[in-house]
Amino acid sequence: MTFEIRKERTRQGPRKLVREQAEYFRLMDQGLSSQEACRIVGINFRTGKRWRNGSQPTGTRKGKPPVQRPASPLPDSSRHLREEERIHIADRLREKASIRSIAAELGRSPSTVSREIKRNRHPDSEVYRPHAAQARADARRPRPKPRKIARSPELGDFIQEHLDRKWSPEQICQALRARFPERPEMHVVHETVYQTLYLQGRGELRREIAAALRSGRTWRRPHRQAQRRQPRFTTPMVMISDRPADAEDRAVPGHWEGDLIIGKDGTSAIGTLVERATRYVMLLHLPNGRTAEHVRDALVTTVQALPAHLVRSLTWDQGSEMASHGSFTVVTGVPVYFCDPASPWQRGSNENTNGLLRQYFPKGTDLSLHGPERLAAVAAELNGRPRKTLGWETPAERLHKLIAA
Incomplete structure (x- = not known):
């Protein structure tokens, strides 16, 4: 009807x-x-x-769970194989019929029949029995299912421990494969960790662990376009399009990207430097402010402490703190290149690093409270993390190889 x-x-x-x-x-x-x-x-x-x-709770409305449905399949459903179809499959298999001919007789795809046989046959004898196959399919259908992390306390503890150490889910999953190469039950993809953290009301991992994610969020948000940035000064600038080609492909070390992370009310800041080839991080202590002179002096001190062959160029955005870039180049001999307006992706390594640093220096806090020792400890922790882009080496290991060479 x-x-x-x-x-x-x-x-x-x-x-x-x-x-x-x-x-x-x-x-x-x-x-x-x-x-x-x-x-x-x-x-x-x-x-x-x-x-x-279901629905998530809001400030004025309580959350609601999904509508409860009966677990048994509908008898007239054409989406799932019925018991009589499984009986037909078992009979034809005993007659040595091919998968394609069975599928044609049932009006199903050959992949559907092949998958049914592989999933629901007896695990030991590999004989396909229709009534046992129907029972396995019925047991598999109810939702929601217990997640892999919930079924293994050892796996959950490992993930929790490394989230507390501020590892990303992808780094944790790579470490699981390296630590337990012969145990597939300890292998998950990073999306599984994210879904476990974002899913409310399941309790596989403590809800508070979501704070260990670098974004600080407990649900996904779409990317938004960055606000347009206007040039802060009119002194001659050398644009990023004139930067040497070896800096673009990261083949030669010594090309750095820099920026500032700003504290509460814009009264404090920390300078960040990232080497493009190794992703090595250095932090600039700016106790007296973030004027052009203060940033220039901190940059000069940091650059002069590095080997000459590891400082070839510096890329920055068009912030007013680099108004003294000319005098910086005269003192150090390091050219400064500027990104185009509203183009933060042109110094993507530094933008990524600034996001990582916000775990340690949250927005809206006074950054002047952090001394040089604290900055050095944070930089050392970041430089000691394995990075996927480095073949899971750490920035410190990669830089040490370059210095030794």
């Missing part, structure tokens, strides 16, 4: 949309998309999404 959309479109109040819910989930089980099922039932697509996934 064709479903008829409710003619009364006012708010239902205490009366729930029971009939609409049942029809919506029946259509979903038949393989329709959520948007198409919502159109047929006559509900907003956000309502269907809320029925499937």
Whole structure:
């Protein structure tokens, strides 16, 4: 019988949309998309999404769990294999029929039949028994399923320990494969860790661990366009387009990117330097302010402490703190190149590092409270982390190799 959309479109109040819910989930089980099922039932697509996934709590509204559905499959569902189809598969397998011929007889894809046999056959004898296969499929269908991290306390403890040490989920997953190469149950991808952290109400890992993520968020947010930055000074600048080619491909070490992270009310700052080839980090102590003269003096002191072959150029944005870039070049002999306006990706290594540093120096805090010893300790911790882009070496190891060479 064709479903008829409710003619009364006012708010239902205490009366729930029971009939609409049942029809919506029946259509979903038949393989329709959520948007198409919502159109047929006559509900907003956000309502269907809320029925499937629940809703998050807000300041004025409590969160709601997903709508509870019966775990048993619908008898007339064409999306999943039925028991009589599994009996047919078992009979034809005993007759040595091919996968493609069985699929053609059932009106199914050959991959569906092949996957059914591999997933639901007996794990030891590898014999396909239809009633046992139906039981395995029914047991696999209920949702939600316990997550892999929840099933292994050892895995959860390892992830928790390294999140507390401010490792990223991808670094943790790489360490798991290196530490337990012969134990696939201890291997997860970083998306599994993110989903476990972002999912509320599951308790696989403590909710507070989400604070260990470098973004500080407990749910995903879309990327937004950066605000346009206007030039702060009119003195002649050498643009990044004139930077040597060896700096662009990171083949030669010694090309640095720099910036400032600003503290509360703009009254304090810390200078950051990142070497492009090794991602090695150095922090500038600016106790007296962030004027052009203060930044220049801190840069001169830092650069002169490095070997000459490891300081070939410096790339900065068009901030007013680099108004004295000319005198810096005269003293050190290091050319300064400037990014185009509103183009932070042109010094992407430094932008990434500034995001990492915000774990240690949160926005809205007074950065003048951190002395040179604290800055050196933070830089050492960052330089001791394995990096994917370095083949999981640390920046300190890569720089040590260059200095030794």
